[in-house]
Amino acid sequence: MFSEATLARFAREVAKYPPEQKQSAVMACLSIAQQEQGWVSPEAEAGIAEVLGMPAIAVREVTTFYNMYNQRQTGKFKLNVCTNLPCQLRNGQGALEHLCSKLGVQDGGTTADGLFTVQQCECLGACADAPVMLVNDRQMLSYMSNDRLDELVDTLAAHAKQGA
Amino acid sequence: MTLDLSKFQTTGQETCFHDRHINPQIYAGLNGRNWGIADYEARGGYQALRKILAQDGGEGMTADQVIAEVKASGLRGRGGAGFPTGLKWSFMPRALPVQKYLVCNSDEGEPGTCKDRDILFYNPHIVIEGMIIAAYAMGISVGYNYIHGEIFEVYERFEAALEEARAAGYLGANILGSKHSFQLHAHHGFGAYICGEETALLESLEGKKGQPRFKPPFPASFGLYGRPTTINNTETFGAVPWIIRNGGQAYLECGKPNNGGTKIFSMVGDVERPGNYEVPMGTPFSALLALAGGVKGGKKLKAVIPGGSSSPVLPAEVIMACTMDYDSIAKAGSMLGSGAVIVMDETRCMVKSLLRLSYFYSHESCGQCTPCREGTGWLWRMVQRIEHGEGRADDLALLDNVAENIMGRTICALGDAAAMPVRGMLKHFRHEFVHHIEHKTCTVPAYI
Ligand SMILES: NC(=O)C1=CN([C@@H]2O[C@H](COP(=O)(O)OP(=O)(O)OC[C@H]3O[C@@H](n4cnc5c(N)ncnc54)[C@H](O)[C@@H]3O)[C@@H](O)[C@H]2O)C=CC1
Ligand SMILES: Cc1cc2nc3c(=O)[nH]c(=O)nc-3n(C[C@H](O)[C@H](O)[C@H](O)COP(=O)(O)O)c2cc1C
Ligand code: SF4
Ligand code: FES
Numbered sequence: 001m002f003s004e005a006t007l008a009r010f011a012r013e014v015a016k017y018p019p020e021q022k023q024s025a026v027m028a029c030l031s032i033a034q035q036e037q038g039w040v041s042p043e044a045e046a047g048i049a050e051v052l053g054m055p056a057i058a059v060r061e062v063t064t065f066y067n068m069y070n071q072r073q074t075g076k077f078k079l080n081v082c083t084n085l086p087c088q089l090r091n092g093q094g095a096l097e098h099l100c101s102k103l104g105v106q107d108g109g110t111t112a113d114g115l116f117t118v119q120q121c122e123c124l125g126a127c128a129d130a131p132v133m134l135v136n137d138r139q140m141l142s143y144m145s146n147d148r149l150d151e152l153v154d155t156l157a158a159h160a161k162q163g164a
Numbered sequence: 165m166t167l168d169l170s171k172f173q174t175t176g177q178e179t180c181f182h183d184r185h186i187n188p189q190i191y192a193g194l195n196g197r198n199w200g201i202a203d204y205e206a207r208g209g210y211q212a213l214r215k216i217l218a219q220d221g222g223e224g225m226t227a228d229q230v231i232a233e234v235k236a237s238g239l240r241g242r243g244g245a246g247f248p249t250g251l252k253w254s255f256m257p258r259a260l261p262v263q264k265y266l267v268c269n270s271d272e273g274e275p276g277t278c279k280d281r282d283i284l285f286y287n288p289h290i291v292i293e294g295m296i297i298a299a300y301a302m303g304i305s306v307g308y309n310y311i312h313g314e315i316f317e318v319y320e321r322f323e324a325a326l327e328e329a330r331a332a333g334y335l336g337a338n339i340l341g342s343k344h345s346f347q348l349h350a351h352h353g354f355g356a357y358i359c360g361e362e363t364a365l366l367e368s369l370e371g372k373k374g375q376p377r378f379k380p381p382f383p384a385s386f387g388l389y390g391r392p393t394t395i396n397n398t399e400t401f402g403a404v405p406w407i408i409r410n411g412g413q414a415y416l417e418c419g420k421p422n423n424g425g426t427k428i429f430s431m432v433g434d435v436e437r438p439g440n441y442e443v444p445m446g447t448p449f450s451a452l453l454a455l456a457g458g459v460k461g462g463k464k465l466k467a468v469i470p471g472g473s474s475s476p477v478l479p480a481e482v483i484m485a486c487t488m489d490y491d492s493i494a495k496a497g498s499m500l501g502s503g504a505v506i507v508m509d510e511t512r513c514m515v516k517s518l519l520r521l522s523y524f525y526s527h528e529s530c531g532q533c534t535p536c537r538e539g540t541g542w543l544w545r546m547v548q549r550i551e552h553g554e555g556r557a558d559d560l561a562l563l564d565n566v567a568e569n570i571m572g573r574t575i576c577a578l579g580d581a582a583a584m585p586v587r588g589m590l591k592h593f594r595h596e597f598v599h600h601i602e603h604k605t606c607t608v609p610a611y612i
Contacts, residue, residue, distance in 0.1 A: 122355075127276050128432050
């Protein structure tokens, strides 16, 4: 299921906890799997359960509890825009709507070319930078005016083209 | 080809390096590039640790002396509840021969709050040093910093800082040749507001879904893996090195009685210059607002949510008479909470504002307690129909009633956090809700 390199990344996380508490590494392992495969598949859950010596259902409970785990495949770029009140006061909702209409998707939807998924989300802990968003769970982008959103979409699309 | 999005990323200039802090202790001397260990040491970093371990001559400090100094400082928990930190540390059964744990709560997810992110990203070693000192004071050898999942770059930066501290001998076995050993690791969340609640955080750290536990027992007696555990907020730990270097009395005097030191306020919403401002406790709200450039576009101030989204809203005339400290804000009928100051100008509709918060709390309820699970959804649906012109005559009484029946009847304070904004809005802005119900329109329809 997992490559040697991935298993090494898991091991680094497991080492942080007491030997009898390997389960503590489950969140980190799931996020590594998601980073490498784009989502958390049932196979990945089963594989992690085995690595950590815990029941697969206990892994599933974690996947379904936390907002950021993708329980199905998303576009190549998952874009989360915060629309909570502090952001809403600085056009967070507007940013979400701009992205959706530019890409022709609804909140939660993925573009037909499989490049972009757009989702609203709750407070990212960066409220003073609103509108703020997160790209593929890892990169936070700030002050996303409509112009900057347009530029971002172009940048990402160009990157995908070059990669292809 | 790697994807470079740096041009869309913040540099911290607006939120942290604006030179508009007053007597900063945690944000002092930062510029975004000097987060590393050498720069931290050049700013006086790790001197407090050296002092207690008697590294630079001196007599060192005993664990009791460290706790006494923190008690004298009047430092209160910066995570929102304002519990006295020195007192909390003294609960730790130091002599008990079992593994004990120290946990830093960096799960900052209270809407409006963005201070811990800037501490960890631009000054990570101040938190590491504060935790090493806390561990020394409580006889703890293992610690974790639980970092909000959405700020992944901060988690990576913190891990890099941990490596530096280990290489320099500040972390690990026999720190600087002393008898004190302390291992510290970073752990990240992955998107669940409730994991900021300390017992939910512990469950999460144990690799489970983050559902709060009953308190008592408090973590001090039954914490991580069932062991005695002390949990403090990032900013709380960040205050400790300054206190040890300069003395508890000096810290206390920097603020006001019972409210020692500085506090970082996240000024968000309708202000000209949103960002974090570190100022002494007891600074007038009007002065803080002026630091943030005043209300955006020169508009009139309508209301302020003074301590994160779960604190009750205060109308302009009430907040303008407050100073920013636990006691003053409590007296005005709200709470200082996490220090997120959400500013709203005269064009803002309170029904619409409450609607977004009510959605948030119902979405983030962990579902364990019926009053919270059902009540938060009920509140949200009612506010929604009022906002959309479908409110009923008896809805306000029902809102009051549901909010009241959540308060105090749940395992954790998320239930209260959902109910308090509702009660605050109805107390001060009831007329807007009445208008929505009677006229099916908004008093300030321009709000987008
Ligand atoms: N920073 C953020 O993002 C957020 C902060 N909050 C804040 O959290 C606050 C509520 O937090 P809670 O942890 O529920 O408050 P709490 O009052 O139960 O506890 C505060 C701290 O004191 C300790 N403590 C209290 N009494 C104790 C005793 N008798 N023995 C030993 N330890 C004791 C607790 O363990 C805890 O660490 C709210 O006031 C809110 O402002 C809420 C949401 C998010
Ligand atoms: C729903 C909820 C969310 C919370 N979120 C946070 C948080 O993100 N960060 C934090 O430090 N404390 C948070 N708290 C408060 C913690 O439970 C705890 O009081 C705090 O971490 C203790 O540290 P302190 O004494 O240094 O403030 C939250 C409490 C509740 C009820
Ligand atoms: S009050 Fe709400 S969030 Fe807290 S334990 Fe109960 S159901 Fe969960
Ligand atoms: S409310 Fe949007 S990042 Fe906090």
